[in-house]
Amino acid sequence: MMCNSASGSAAGFLLFTDVDGCLVNKNDYGFAPAVPVLRRLRTEGIPVVLASSKTGCELQHLAEQFELEPAPLICENGGEILWRESDGGNTRTVAGAERSKILRALNGLKPTFQFRSFADLELHGVMAATNLSEAEAIRALDRHSTEPLIWDDAPDRIPVFAEYLQEFGLTLTRGGRFWHVAGNASKGSAMDIVIQHYRSRLTTPVTTIAVGDSPIDQDMLDRADIPIAIPDPEGRFHVQVSSNGHRAGEAGSLGWAETMTRILDDVTGCD
CATH class of the missing domain: 3.30.980.20 (Putative mannosyl-3-phosphoglycerate phosphatase; domain 2)
Structure with missing residues (x-):
C-alpha cells in the first residue's frame, strides 16, 4: 500500500466519535477491529475526540485503553468537556445543568x-x-x-x-x-467549542469527521464535514447523513473501522 506522508493531506483533520455502538460494540464492549485504525490515526496526527454519554472518569479510562494522544473529551453528551493535557493535567468546562x-x-x-x-x-x-x-x-x-x-x-x-x-x-x-x-448542552454544541479551540491553534483549515449511531449524535453529524452513520446490529440506521456522508456496512467496531479506513485511504492517498 502506497500512501502520502502523514504531514501532508491529513493535516487539519479532526475526528469526533461516539463510543458505544460505534467505536465499541454495544453488546460485548469489544473494539478489536478499531485498534489498527486508532494506531493509524495516531500516526497520521489526527486527534480523536471521544463524544459520549459516558462520564469524564469513564472516557479518561477508555482514552488510556485506546492509547489516544491527548485530546479533548466530550462527556455526558456535551454537558462537560474534559481538556486532556500532554503533561497529564486536566481542566473541565461545564456546559450543561448541574x-x-x-x-x-x-x-x-x-x-x-x-x-x-x-x-x-x-x-x-x-x-x-x-x-x-x-x-x-x-x-x-x-x-x-x-x-x-x-x-x-x-x-x-x-x-x-x-x-x-x-x-x-x-x-x-x-x-x-x-x-x-x-440541560441545553449537546454533543454538537460541545463540538463547536472544541473546533474553535483547534482553529485558534492550527495554521491549516480544520476538516471534521463525526461518527454516530443514535439520535443523540445527530447534531454532531449535522455539523461535520464528513459524517458517518453506523447501523444497529439489525442493520437499521437511526441517524441521517448528508450527501457527502457515509453509511457503514456493519454495526459497531467493525463498521467503524471499515468506514474510517476508506476515509483515511482517501485523505492520505493510499492505493
Whole structure:
C-alpha cells in the first residue's frame, strides 16, 4: 500500500466519535477491529475526540485503553468537556445543568411518570442494566451534568414527560440504550467549542469527521464535514447523513473501522 506522508493531506483533520455502538460494540464492549485504525490515526496526527454519554472518569479510562494522544473529551453528551493535557493535567468546562438540578426535577415527576434513573438504580442496578463491572459502573455513576434513565411508562407519554422537563430548562434525548436528561448542552454544541479551540491553534483549515449511531449524535453529524452513520446490529440506521456522508456496512467496531479506513485511504492517498 502506497500512501502520502502523514504531514501532508491529513493535516487539519479532526475526528469526533461516539463510543458505544460505534467505536465499541454495544453488546460485548469489544473494539478489536478499531485498534489498527486508532494506531493509524495516531500516526497520521489526527486527534480523536471521544463524544459520549459516558462520564469524564469513564472516557479518561477508555482514552488510556485506546492509547489516544491527548485530546479533548466530550462527556455526558456535551454537558462537560474534559481538556486532556500532554503533561497529564486536566481542566473541565461545564456546559450543561448541574446533576443536582436534574435529580430534583426528576424526583418531582416520579408521582406522575414511571421511570428509573441511574440514581434510582444505584450501583448494582446500573451493573445489571449495562453489563458493566463494578469498577466500570462506579465510573458511570460519577456524573456531573446528565442523568440517564430507563423509561417504564407508555411510549406515548414520552412527549408529555419532555414538556414537563422543558419547564425546568431541561431536555430529553434518546441514546442508544437509555433516555438522557440534560440541560441545553449537546454533543454538537460541545463540538463547536472544541473546533474553535483547534482553529485558534492550527495554521491549516480544520476538516471534521463525526461518527454516530443514535439520535443523540445527530447534531454532531449535522455539523461535520464528513459524517458517518453506523447501523444497529439489525442493520437499521437511526441517524441521517448528508450527501457527502457515509453509511457503514456493519454495526459497531467493525463498521467503524471499515468506514474510517476508506476515509483515511482517501485523505492520505493510499492505493
